[in-house]
Amino acid sequence: MGVSLSKAAQWTTFSPDASKLKSTPTNEALLKEILTFVEQIGSQHPQEADFTFEAPLQWRTTVVTSDLKSDYHIRDSTAWSHETDSREAPPLLTPFTVRVRSLGQLSMLIQAAEDKKLEEVQACLEVGSRLFCCPSLKSDAQYDPDFMKVEMDFLQFCSEGDDRLLKSVRYTSDFEFWNGCRAPPWRQAQGEICYVVIESVDTGSLNVTCCTAGVFLNGVGGPGALFISNSRKEFILNSAAGVTLWLLLFHTYIMYIHSVTCRLRDCCSFRKTSSKATLAELSSETSSESEEEEERPEHQPESDFYLSSEFLQIKKLVKYLKKGDQKVTLLMLCCMLDLDLTQDSCNLAIRDEGGLQFLLNLLDTNEDKCKIGALKILIRMSRCVPIQRSMEDMLGVRSLVNNLDSEVTKVKALAAETIANVANFPRARRTVRQSGGIEKLIKLLDCFLKSQKKSDHLENMEAARCGALALWSCSRSTKNKKAICSAGGIPLLGCLLTSSLESMLIPVVGTLQECASEESSRITIQSKDIIKNLVKNLRSNCTDLQIQCSMALFKCAEDTETRDLVRKYKGLKPLVELLNNTNNKELLAAATGAIWKCSISIENVLIFQNDKVLESLAGLLTAQPEEVLINVAGALTEFLQVPANKAVIRKCDGIKPMIQLLLSTNQALLVNVTKAISACATDRENMKIIDELDGISLLWSLLQNPNPEVQASAAWAICPCIGNSKDAMRTVLSFQGFGRIPDLLMSTNNEVLASICAVIAKLAKYKNILATLTDLGIVSLLTKLTNTKDDRLRHHLSDAICHCCQFANNTAAFGEAGAVEPLVRYMKSEDILVRQSATMALFQLSWDPNNNLTMLSRGAVKVKSLTDEVETKQVFFCSGNMTPPFSRHGN
Numbered sequence: 001m002g003v004s005l006s007k008a009a010q011w012t013t014f015s016p017d018a019s020k021l022k023s024t025p026t027n028e029a030l031l032k033e034i035l036t037f038v039e040q041i042g043s044q045h046p047q048e049a050d051f052t053f054e055a056p057l058q059w060r061t062t063v064v065t066s067d068l069k070s071d072y073h074i075r076d077s078t079a080w081s082h083e084t085d086s087r088e089a090p091p092l093l094t095p096f097t098v099r100v101r102s103l104g105q106l107s108m109l110i111q112a113a114e115d116k117k118l119e120e121v122q123a124c125l126e127v128g129s130r131l132f133c134c135p136s137l138k139s140d141a142q143y144d145p146d147f148m149k150v151e152m153d154f155l156q157f158c159s160e161g162d163d164r165l166l167k168s169v170r171y172t173s174d175f176e177f178w179n180g181c182r183a184p185p186w187r188q189a190q191g192e193i194c195y196v197v198i199e200s201v202d203t204g205s206l207n208v209t210c211c212t213a214g215v216f217l218n219g220v221g222g223p224g225a226l227f228i229s230n231s232r233k234e235f236i237l238n239s240a241a242g243v244t245l246w247l248l249l250f251h252t253y254i255m256y257i258h259s260v261t262c263r264l265r266d267c268c269s270f271r272k273t274s275s276k277a278t279l280a281e282l283s284s285e286t287s288s289e290s291e292e293e294e295e296r297p298e299h300q301p302e303s304d305f306y307l308s309s310e311f312l313q314i315k316k317l318v319k320y321l322k323k324g325d326q327k328v329t330l331l332m333l334c335c336m337l338d339l340d341l342t343q344d345s346c347n348l349a350i351r352d353e354g355g356l357q358f359l360l361n362l363l364d365t366n367e368d369k370c371k372i373g374a375l376k377i378l379i380r381m382s383r384c385v386p387i388q389r390s391m392e393d394m395l396g397v398r399s400l401v402n403n404l405d406s407e408v409t410k411v412k413a414l415a416a417e418t419i420a421n422v423a424n425f426p427r428a429r430r431t432v433r434q435s436g437g438i439e440k441l442i443k444l445l446d447c448f449l450k451s452q453k454k455s456d457h458l459e460n461m462e463a464a465r466c467g468a469l470a471l472w473s474c475s476r477s478t479k480n481k482k483a484i485c486s487a488g489g490i491p492l493l494g495c496l497l498t499s500s501l502e503s504m505l506i507p508v509v510g511t512l513q514e515c516a517s518e519e520s521s522r523i524t525i526q527s528k529d530i531i532k533n534l535v536k537n538l539r540s541n542c543t544d545l546q547i548q549c550s551m552a553l554f555k556c557a558e559d560t561e562t563r564d565l566v567r568k569y570k571g572l573k574p575l576v577e578l579l580n581n582t583n584n585k586e587l588l589a590a591a592t593g594a595i596w597k598c599s600i601s602i603e604n605v606l607i608f609q610n611d612k613v614l615e616s617l618a619g620l621l622t623a624q625p626e627e628v629l630i631n632v633a634g635a636l637t638e639f640l641q642v643p644a645n646k647a648v649i650r651k652c653d654g655i656k657p658m659i660q661l662l663l664s665t666n667q668a669l670l671v672n673v674t675k676a677i678s679a680c681a682t683d684r685e686n687m688k689i690i691d692e693l694d695g696i697s698l699l700w701s702l703l704q705n706p707n708p709e710v711q712a713s714a715a716w717a718i719c720p721c722i723g724n725s726k727d728a729m730r731t732v733l734s735f736q737g738f739g740r741i742p743d744l745l746m747s748t749n750n751e752v753l754a755s756i757c758a759v760i761a762k763l764a765k766y767k768n769i770l771a772t773l774t775d776l777g778i779v780s781l782l783t784k785l786t787n788t789k790d791d792r793l794r795h796h797l798s799d800a801i802c803h804c805c806q807f808a809n810n811t812a813a814f815g816e817a818g819a820v821e822p823l824v825r826y827m828k829s830e831d832i833l834v835r836q837s838a839t840m841a842l843f844q845l846s847w848d849p850n851n852n853l854t855m856l857s858r859g860a861v862k863v864k865s866l867t868d869e870v871e872t873k874q875v876f877f878c879s880g881n882m883t884p885p886f887s888r889h890g891n
Contacts, residue, residue, distance in 0.1 A: 145180030557597030618654030
């Protein structure tokens with residue numbers, strides 16, 4: 001209950017003399033829960049209900065004597081109960097005031113309140129925060145070493161197990177005197193018994209002194225810690241009930257929660273929220289915007305830091321910073337720049353002392369010198385993750401965006417660089433966009449490109465560099481990418497690619513490669529000669545710049561036009577040279593990714609062949625991170641589309657490591673590897689190696705993978721393996737992976753369905769397997785798919801039905817299940833492959849007379865003009881079966 005009141009209850013103030021509960025749904029639910037507990041305590045906990053308090057619980061009440069029943073003595077406006085405690089003192093009710101000495105009497109009084117029960121509970125709770133300050137509890141407490149040992153045993157019990165409440169409980173001294181005390185003799189004379197260090201889960205370490213008069217905390221300080229001096233006048237709690245140490249911990253925890261809540265409240269109330277950010281705007285953000293950030297636990301400084309001279313210096317600086325005039329403020333800002341702001345402890349201390357809020361407030365002033373000084377400090381502080389979030393909470397991001405309109409170029413540059421540091425999580429990036437920051441940052445780029453005066457050129461160049469850094473950070477969100485493109489940022493970034501400064505080029509290319517994931521941005525990149533400059537910068541000696549250029553080409557090369565431009569500007573050779581940097585995994589991943597996408601065009605593959613890129617890629621299939629392996633496998637898939645390369649991959653021993661990668665758990669890697677193996681398996685010599693390495697069994701096992709893309713790619717790879725395997729039927733029957741096929745035919749993914757239908761068409765060539773599939777209900781499952789509108793699925797589904805008709809009564813079964821009519825509609829498809837496979841399926845189905853009647857009734861004879869010889873031949877035979885109808889001979 002105490003934890004709920006301290007953590008969940010919402011108070012108007014934390015002053016112990018004026019705490020009032022707010023009128024909120026949370027508080028109302030909490031009051032109802034406590035009311036239920038109090039009403040039932042007499043029946044559920046009778047012993048605890050009869051336990052009398054050391055001092056009465058007293059509050060102002062709305063209950064009058066007329067509300068009480070026969071259990072009370074009533075005289076005028078005063079009432080008292082028949083029951084008394086051990087001191088012969090009854091719970092007493094005087095006008096407007098009630099005093100209760102037990103939980104049982106409290107329950108009876110609450111029940112007498114009838115429709116005012118919640119008000120009584122609230123009034124009682126609102127005086128509860130002063131219970132720890134009762135002076136009458138300090139009178140006659142006397143403890144001895146034996147009692148303290150019992151307390152320690154209980155606390156040590158709480159420090160055991162996985163769900164422990166305390167980390168550890170220990171004495172500061174292992175030596176015990178003859179009288180049971182552990183304190184030095186000269187301290188025993190003062191009544192001290194022992195010293196205890198308690199490490200709690202929430203509040204850190206507590207140094208406790210136990211003495212005959214009670215228990216108190218040694219002097220500690222810092223945010224979230226309860227400061228109590230060593231003075232005997234400031235004991236926490238003294239009680240003859242023998243639970244002092246427990247109540248000490250409980251009280252400390254409540255004060256800790258209060259302090260944290262106060263700090264959060266102060267942080268959120270520094271400024272009023274702008275009305276521009278409406279709830280609709282916030283809720284409109286999609287999960288594609290880098291998803292919602294995961295709240296990381298804030299690393300609090302060590303308690304020793306708050307006792308250090310550095311903390312005292314920070315405290316003084318912030319104090320003078322707040323109270324000084326302009327000159328003093330500038331002086332304090334200079335002093336703060338001398339602090340070690342790379343340490344999180346310093347940054348958090350500045351924030352907790354109110355310095356961060358004051359620095360942000362300086363951004364709203366008209367003093368440019370103060371702004372520059374504050375921004376220089378904020379740039380360094382904003383590299384700390386907790387500070388980034390605090391700046392957003394304090395609406396500091398909006399102030400930074402507003403300073404992008406400053407007439408002083410240096411202020412704009414510093415504000416942009418600070419935004420670059422802060423915009424590392426979605427909420428801050430969203431604020432930048434909603435505050436108009438994207439357009440203002442792009443304006444910094446434009447000002448630099450239009451600057452004519454040499455005196456302003458360097459300042460504008462620095463502002464443009466900082467603006468590019470900020471855009472790079474902001475471009476990690478999908479909506480910001482679209483905003484950059486719609487605001488005309490891509491052409492301006494392209495113009496900056498002609499710069500010779502690496503510090504300028506890296507953020508510019510970084511922003512371009514982030515935006516390149518959007519199709520509209522890629523179109524602009526293709527039309528503005530940006531690819532030419534990206535290829536040029538691939539030859540730079542700066543590794544970071546090479547990484548960003550490779551990543552940009554990786555994303556842009558999704559389009560055919562970009563792949564042609566890379567080849568036109570001779571960008572393939574530099575990409576190949578980057579493969580030699582095997583020690584730099586990030587660069588290697590970017591280079592292999594660009595090669596993968598560029599190799600989608602067969603013309604690029606032919607150029608890569610001259611540089612023996614296939615052999616180099618095969619050598620990267622082992623001992624590389626998954627990011628590299630994914631790109632290498634994807635590139636090999638494209639290279640193996642050239643028939644000559646299938647022999648090359650075999651000669652350079654590239655098949656074995658690919659088979660081993662089938663044991664990976666990375667979904668993207670499995671998709672690319674299975675595609676590469678599928679391309680290899682079309683060669684019979686390669687198929688022998690795959691068979692020897694048990695590759696077919698591994699592919700069948702991937703059908704059990706929950707990822708639809710993996711299922712589909714594995715099924716496509718199985719098809720050539722069945723066709724080119726020396727003894728495919730033995731392999732399939734020994735593994736019995738086809739038992740998974742009926743389940744996959746109920747998938748909602750069309751690619752999975754199409755690939756499984758292709759597998760069925762291959763397996764149906766073997767009568768034993770086809771018989772097993774028929775027993776598994778393959779006819780009805782295939783028929784249920786015939787109403788699809790996906791041409792790729794129609795093609796392979798028709799093929800599967802055609803081959804399944806080869807067994808027993810499957811031809812008639814397909815007709816009875818209703819497969820004929822949809823297949824007739826397939827003949828109207830624009831896809832020639834669909835028409836061919838549908839014609840072949842109808843030809844097989846036409847051997848059943850009932851199917852012929854269905855075809856005739858649905859207009860199967862009225863086929864449009866056919867240009868394909870095979871298709872025409874199948875239609876001819878099918879028509880022959882329909883007029884006149886006759887039964888199929890044979891099976």
